[in-house]
Amino acid sequence: MVEVSTPVKWLLRVLAIGYVFFLVAWPVTTIVRQAFADGLGTFVEIFSDEQAVNALTLTVQVAVQAVLINLVFGVGISLLLVRYEFPGKRVLSALVDLPMAVSPVVVGLSLLLVYNGRDGWFGEHLEKWGVQIIFSGTGMIMATCFVALPLVIREVVPVLTEIGDDQEQAARSLGANARQTFWRITLPSIKWAVVYGVVLSLARSLGEFGAVKIVSGNVANQTQTATLLVEKQYQSFDQAGAYATSFVLAFVSVLCIVVVSILRPKEHH
Amino acid sequence: MATATVGATARPTSPRRRAGARTTLTAGSSLGLGIAVTWFSLLVLIPLTAIVATSAGRGWSGYVDTLANPQTMAAIQLTVGQSLLVTVINIVMGTVIAWVLVRDRFWGRAVLDVIIDIPFALPTIVAGLVLLGLYGNGSPIGLDWAYTERAVLLALAFVTLPFIVRTVQPVLEELDHDVEEAAASLGAKRLTIFRRIILPSLAPAIAAGAALSFARAIAEYGSLVLLSGNKPFSTEVVSVRVLSFIENGSTESAAAVASLMLAVALFVIVVLDVVQRRVSRRG
């Protein structure tokens, strides 16, 4: 390996650390300071404030359901994309990445156009059958699924490709059927990738804001998630509340990535 | 004793599947693919199509009128300009950070590595709030960038930080040191080695990361809500413009602007696909 000279090494090191420190590390620590400005009082308030508790509960419910759907869909489509050949495979594999690049606002609008009960493509008919998607939990779960869709797939596909299908073929030749092969061989081999995918999806789902804002209707105690509550608290000059709610969200999401970074090196063994 | 017969005569002309349309799907996996594609269509493809269809609802002139509206134009200009700027910043800083993470050894490197992922996991609304804490009114370092163009740039730089770092880092880790040493043994200077040997290998990863970071910047909404103030002609970005169209009930205008954003997203996905294929072909 070619070593850079010492001054250049220090320059690059300081540049990288300085940039990350001022852009991410320091700002994120301010939230801790702000949230604990009044000691633990704000948190006692949050967990006794009905609106905040409802928002956090709803956020968790929506996120967990969306993650479960994305887990099943993600593992399934990863298997199809890696293990099978079919016409249109390349297009499908490019399209599943699309939600990564689409704005949450566009996601919200697109679901609104199709599923709103007034003049949506499908929403109008669904409304007649008594199914409401927009301004309900279903719409919020769908929006969350949309934005977090590629995360499981992007973790699982490279691992599936790398392990190859030798082990699966060996299992088949030893008498295992497709189901047994999946549960006993494939899933154990990709389990860490699945875990990362799920943890990342969970962080992304808990924090979704733009898309949920559009499809939820943002009604306090009913369709108001934690991120929507932060916005409302901040705009109604309840800064302490906004920082406290944010702290809860930030804590969970930072915890998620710390968990992933602790788990991740294990795979290299 | 084994026997063998070799048919050297006419090859059987049983119907064979057309090459290219080959499928290895079984009954079970076909069903799975059917369900997956149906769900994907209902969730993603049909809704995105609806945006294009709705934006075409008022015809070409209506479409152009919406986009040519001065406030919308200003939002587009601001968003594209700041996104390009932040992408350039990321190309430089992302590569530097990836380099430092892979090639440098110092205390706290592992922490730096974890911090890089924070913008990816942190809810965007919270990201806006934390940036306000340091760069807003009452900043501990005496800066008040809230509600200015700088705030937009700051928010975009925050949320797009991981993209280039995380695409370049693995490629840098896999780089063959032999090649660098061979170049050095042939008399190449460090800068020449970086420019002629390392940079070309990193280029596809940088391109992929830059494409993702540009797409994310164009698409950003949550972190800007609190930080930029959304002042028309000044700090209002396209996603905010789309949202205000939705809130005013003019979904066609919203769809028109959204269709532009969608085009950028599609373009980026195509770039990614091409880059990935080129890299995998190179091996």
Place this chain on the structure above:
Amino acid sequence: MSIEVTNVTKKYGDFYALDDVSVSLPTGQLTALLGPSGGGKSTLLRIIAGLDTADSGSVAIEGTNATKLPPQKRNVGFVFQHYAVFKHMTVAKNVAFGLEIRKTPKAEVKRRVGELLELVHLSQFADRLPSQLSGGQRQRMALARALAVEPSVLLLDEPFGALDAKVRKELREWLRRLHDEVHVTTVFVTHDQEEAMEVADEIVVINQGRVEQVGSPDQLYDEPANDFVMGFLGEVTRLGPVRLRPHDIEVATTPGRAGTFPGTVTRLLRVGFEVRLQVELEDVSRDGRSATSSTTGVGAAPVSVVLPRSHARSLDLELGSRVWLTAAVGAVTVPAMVPAVVAV
């Protein structure tokens, strides 16, 4: 007949991996599918196992038509070149896998796994993970795993291909002994003719999707059906109108009986116990008259000759020596094709 392959054809795009192949493999024997890489032998093995499907033709195993059966219903054991070990399971669990799938009682599984690990000399590694084993040990574990389900046939795809030369040789002998103990019908794929000759009862030579010849190692070596088989099973050189093995050429330093080819030694290389010569033939026919180059071989590549070191020493051979070459009595020869095919 344990395995009957009838008129099997397999195409990838326009490429014929197997072209109307029919082979019968007898029960209880160890058969090698031998041929160059990409010749179709692995494809044939995978079709027998059900891991690939043929475009046309049929496969019968132990009298049952298996053409449409999925791999898990064929009762074959398959051993992969890169072992295909289950990385997340211990050695014992790997071996037990097929038995557990078949819902074998726990005690019975334990007994069988113990026996098999004994058989492949891995008993002390039962609780290790495959990553803690060497390549040769992993392949023996894979073999035990395949044998655990008591397959009616055992199929091995280049089983020693990923191992280094010494381990390869050991495992080869070990496989032969194992087969003599277990007597399960075994088919293995190899591109190494030495491996095939040493281990197999029967060799099927496959090239370009076709079966070139089937026979015992001796038959193939002594009576090659064609140029390709002859070339593939050992070194071949051309002496005048015929192609033959370099060690089947007799060397003399004086012009002897009729039918000898005069020439000059242009290269002399000692490798272990043998000496390899390259001899440039002179431009005269064997009975003194001038001849066309197509019958004398002049202008073609020099003739390769191999002889024992002691013999070379007694002839006092050195570079530039004039020698007379004759095909040995009883040597295997085939007419040389024009242009001569380069020996493998």
